[in-house]
Amino acid sequence: MWKSSTEFADPLGDVESWSESVDKVLGCKAGQIAFQQFLKSQYSEENILFWLACEDYKKVKSTPEMISSANRIFSEFVETEAPRQINIDWSTRENITKNISQPTLSSFETAQKQVYSLLARDCYPRFLKSDIYQGLLRRAESR
Template identity: 55%
Template sequence: MFLLCRAPVDVLAWGVSIDHLLECRSGRLVFEDFLRTEYSEENLLFWLACEKYKKIASKTEMMGAAKQIYTEFVQVDAPRQINIDCVTREEITKNLSQPGPNCFDRAQRLIYGLMENDCYPRFLKSEIYQALLEQR
């Protein structure tokens, strides 16, 4: 799914949808830099961790990865705590004993929605993105 992108055309494509942006490795890196300036890169990092998590086949690996995602992003006072409701957080906590491939789906959808409706529109107006558009 993740592609390396070719410069001028891709910068324009990032403005079409957040999916175009997230499908492109260089787009994700630029978006992450932007999110870092807003102190919200945890959203993208969590979303990417979930994408990677869903591809894990081994139950043992899945359990370790689920605990790592939980510790880094989900638990209260996590170093990169994401902004999710307490019901979603509790659901993940319960699922942690037997994590499946969909363990983080609800939280991932919430974070995707947050990025799509909040962060992404600001990214499109940002100096970072506007400067890239001017360079093409």
């Protein structure tokens, strides 16, 4: 069977573009993996995991799936003492808690924006200086 050239695309082909914006990193599977690896080394992996969970959540089609997904995100990332509790403000956490029994596709929007902001302002600049990113950049440039 004939394969398109994109199926042979090198996942590191985008590495140089990751320095343009956090969106370039988050918009690419290899970027997500590298960023997640960096965040794990910084003990803040929950941020990207939550952001990715929210991206998947927005694609949910059925109400039962939405309820199940919302509850999983809530118990893993949002509720107080959650195993991967994200750092969001009290009112956002309170609002999600109050409305979790009737989730909508925008239930986690405010929290996701806060986490995105943290990723963009704090984690992303450190990622660009990290050994993980610099190593991938050297590998990409040496080809």
